[in-house]
Amino acid sequence: MTESHKDYSDHLDFKDRETLEEYLANFTQFVDAQEQSDGTQPIIQDQWLWSYEGGKSSFHLVVSVMIHGNEIGPLEGLLDVMDALNSGKIKYDGRLSCFIGNPKAARLNQRFLDIDLNRVFDSNLLQNEINKLENVDEPTKIPHEIQRAQNLLPILDQADLYIDFHQTILESSQPFYICPFSEEAWHWARILGGAKAWVTRHPAQLSGGLKCADEYVRQKGKAALALELGKAGFSAKARAGVWKSLNRALSAINQLSQDSQASQNLLLESLAQTEPELEFYQTSFRCEFKQADFKLKAGLINFQSVQEHEQLSEEDSPLLLAQEAGALLFPKYPARDDNGLAIEPKPKELYRMVSLLSSHPKEIWPDLFESEEPNKNKG
Numbered sequence: 059m060t061e062s063h064k065d066y067s068d069h070l071d072f073k074d075r076e077t078l079e080e081y082l083a084n085f086t087q088f089v090d091a092q093e094q095s096d097g098t099q100p101i102i103q104d105q106w107l108w109s110y111e112g113g114k115s116s117f118h119l120v121v122s123v124m125i126h127g128n129e130i131g132p133l134e135g136l137l138d139v140m141d142a143l144n145s146g147k148i149k150y151d152g153r154l155s156c157f158i159g160n161p162k163a164a165r166l167n168q169r170f171l172d173i174d175l176n177r178v179f180d181s182n183l184l185q186n187e188i189n190k191l192e193n194v195d196e197p198t199k200i201p202h203e204i205q206r207a208q209n210l211l212p213i214l215d216q217a218d219l220y221i222d223f224h225q226t227i228l229e230s231s232q233p234f235y236i237c238p239f240s241e242e243a244w245h246w247a248r249i250l251g252g253a254k255a256w257v258t259r260h261p262a263q264l265s266g267g268l269k270c271a272d273e274y275v276r277q278k279g280k281a282a283l284a285l286e287l288g289k290a291g292f293s294a295k296a297r298a299g300v301w302k303s304l305n306r307a308l309s310a311i312n313q314l315s316q317d318s319q320a321s322q323n324l325l326l327e328s329l330a331q332t333e334p335e336l337e338f339y340q341t342s343f344r345c346e347f348k349q350a351d352f353k354l355k356a357g358l359i360n361f362q363s364v365q366e367h368e369q370l371s372e373e374d375s376p377l378l379l380a381q382e383a384g385a386l387l388f389p390k391y392p393a394r395d396d397n398g399l400a401i402e403p404k405p406k407e408l409y410r411m412v413s414l415l416s417s418h419p420k421e422i423w424p425d426l427f428e429s430e431e432p433n434k435n436k437g
Contacts, residue, residue, distance in 0.1 A: 106158040114151035115315035120217035121156045125176045127163025132223035135300025150308045151315045172201035177268035220275040220282040225290040230360035237272045242281040245330035252285045252303040257339045343381045343411040350399035358389040384413040
C-alpha cells in the first residue's frame, strides 16, 4: 500500500473503467435485491454494504475491498462469492457483511480523495478532526474519508473476523498478509491460505498514531487480516485469491458453529494446524525519500529478493545500496519533471526492506500467547 495520493496515475484503462462501473452496478443490484427479497437488515444503511444471514450462527465475518480506491481487483472475487451465496452454491451458517471502502476514489483511480481512509479508523481521531473543522470561522467541508470512516466504524465494531483485501501498485512476486500479529489472526491466516508470507509486528508498535481498519478491529479484541493480492487492477490472481480465502473462511466458520462454544478455540487451532505454516517477516529498513533526484532502477517489484549492498538506484541517481539482505517492499516510481526530479508531493518513502523474523512470533512475543484473551467465537 503506497502513500501517494494518485499513485502516479490519474486514469484507468478504458476497459478497466468500463468493468469497474459494471461491477459497482452489480454490487448495488445485490444490495437492492436483498432488501426486496429477504428483508435482511444491514448494520447501517449504505449502498456499498451487502449483508447475508445464514441463520444458524451469530458469527459475523466482515469483508472489505477498495479501502484504497485504486485497488479494484478484489471486487471481482467478492462479487463471485456474493453470487454463490445468493444462488446456494455456497452454504454459510453465520452472518456476512461485505463493503466497498472508497468507491468515489475508485472512479478517479485514486488511492483517496482527501486523506488516506486506511489511516483514520479511530473514533477519537475522527471526532477531533470534526471538532477542528467546526471551530473554524468559515464553513469547511468535512473530508470525504472522515465521513466514510465514521459510517464504517459501526460495521467493524460487530466483526468477529475481519478480512481486508488490498493490492500493491506494482507487481508482487507473491501475495502477502501485512498487519499486526495476534494468535487468533495467525490461525485464520493459515486457514484462509491467502498467502505464505506475513509482514507483521507486535501490536504495541503503533503506526505513528494513525490506525488502519484491521488495527481498529484487532484492538477490539477480534481477529483481523489485511491481505495484499498483487498489482492493482482486475486480474485472475486477485479474483482467485478472494474466492479461495473467503470460501475457506466460510467453511471454517460453519465447522466452528457446529461445535460447543467452549471448544471452538481448540477447533480453530486444530483447523489451522492442518495447513502449512507461514513465513513471518518484519520491516527492517525504510528508505526515506530525502532527495527529489533519488531514483530506483527500473523493474523492481514487491517481495523481490535483494542482497546486502546490492545497488537499487539508477545510474543517474545518488547511489542507493540495500542496507541488508531481504525482500523489497513498496518500491516507488513517482512522476518526474524535465530535470528528472520527483514531482511534489513525493512519497515519504522510496522503498522498504523486510526480513524474516529470527524465530516464530510465539517465541519472540510470548506475551501475545500468555495474556491475550482468546476470542470467544459465537455459535
